[in-house]
Each structure stands twice: as structure tokens, then as C-alpha cells.
Amino acid sequence: MLDVKPTSLPGVLLLVPRRFGDARGWFTETWNAQRMAEAGLDLAFVQDNHSYSAEAGTLRGLHFQKPPRAQDKLVRCTRGAIFDVAVDARRGSPTYGQWTGAELTAENGHQLLVPKGFLHGFVTLVADTEVQYKCTDVYAPDCDGAVLWNSCGIDWPLPVASPVLSDKDRAAQSFADFVTPFETGQA
Numbered sequence: 001m002l003d004v005k006p007t008s009l010p011g012v013l014l015l016v017p018r019r020f021g022d023a024r025g026w027f028t029e030t031w032n033a034q035r036m037a038e039a040g041l042d043l044a045f046v047q048d049n050h051s052y053s054a055e056a057g058t059l060r061g062l063h064f065q066k067p068p069r070a071q072d073k074l075v076r077c078t079r080g081a082i083f084d085v086a087v088d089a090r091r092g093s094p095t096y097g098q099w100t101g102a103e104l105t106a107e108n109g110h111q112l113l114v115p116k117g118f119l120h121g122f123v124t125l126v127a128d129t130e131v132q133y134k135c136t137d138v139y140a141p142d143c144d145g146a147v148l149w150n151s152c153g154i155d156w157p158l159p160v161a162s163p164v165l166s167d168k169d170r171a172a173q174s175f176a177d178f179v180t181p182f183e184t185g186q187a
């Protein structure tokens, strides 16, 4: 029912929910607490987010909320397509500073689980793209932070010469200047 695949970063998981196709179309479970618990993921989500990006090449990230308001995120694309990225920002982690990415599309229904301690961002691969994600803590602007999208060595599959960014993301600190608030093993 739910295929949970590891990625190159321990803790970041690619979830492939089963789709039941019939003459009408298909049905899928996008979140089932019991199945996730069976897969070892006991996550109490408290906020759902939904963003729309008009242009291909819109890049949101790399974002985090620092402790005590850190968030696990379960991300999916419900219209269009994105390349979704997580960067390990946990001080002392063997994979500190490393990134992993996955193509999440409305068509494939894949989901990326980005745990606390990881920066998160995505770029839209086509115009008119919608992304929805669940979070384990509510928005806390005082704990909100950003790291410059192109300062972590991420191989972004940009569909345009330069990405569309928010003012906040354009002015973000570089990963080299970033003093991480995350430790390994931090809940």
C-alpha cells in the first residue's frame, strides 16, 4: 500500500503511495497515520500548506524553522512538477551539508519526507505548479530561516536561466555563513 524508499540521506524518505486505477481514474491514500506508524514513522502533523507557483523555475528555499519549532515535512506535488530538495543541517552528522533530491509530480504522486534538521526547498519544473505539504509544527515566524539556494552545491535542474525567487530567498545567508541551530539526534 505504501512503498517507503531510502534516499542517499538517512532520515529523508521517498514515499510511493499505491494508486488504484479503474475506468474512472484512480484512488490513492496520501496520508495514513497507521501505515506510517507501521513503517516506523510516528508523525503528528498539525499544519497543512499549499503553494501555487505561476512560472517554471520558481525556487522556494532553502528553508527551516529552528528549534523549538522545528518541523518535519511531508511534501507532494498536486499539479505540475517540482524537484524537491533536502539538505542535512545537523551539526556532527556524517552527512552534514549533503543534499538529496527527488522529482515529485502530480502524475507520479511521490512524496518526500524531510525531517527536522534538514533545509528544504524546491524548484518548479513547469508553469502552474501546486505543492502541498504537512508539517509537525505550526508556522513560527520568529523561528523561520533561509539559506541561499545556490550555496550548497545542489545540482538544481533549472528549466530557466535564473530562478524566480522571493526577496527573502534572494537575500538569504550562504551555507558557509550559516550557524546551524540543529544537532544530530535533536527532536
Ligand SMILES: Cc1cn([C@H]2C[C@H](O)[C@@H](COP(=O)(O)OP(=O)(O)O[C@H]3O[C@@H](C)C(=O)[C@@H](O)[C@H]3O)O2)c(=O)[nH]c1=O
Binding pocket: 049, 051, 060, 061, 063, 064, 073, 120, 121, 122, 138, 139, 166, 168
Ligand atoms: C511558511 C508560511 C508562510 N506564511 C506566510 C508568510 C508570508 O507572508 C507568506 C509567504 O511565505 P514564504 O515566502 O515563507 O513562503 P514559501 O517561500 O513558500 O515558504 C515555504 O517554502 C518551502 C520550501 C518550505 O519548506 C516551507 O516550510 C516554507 O518555508 O505566507 C504563513 O502564513 N504560514 C506559513 O506556514
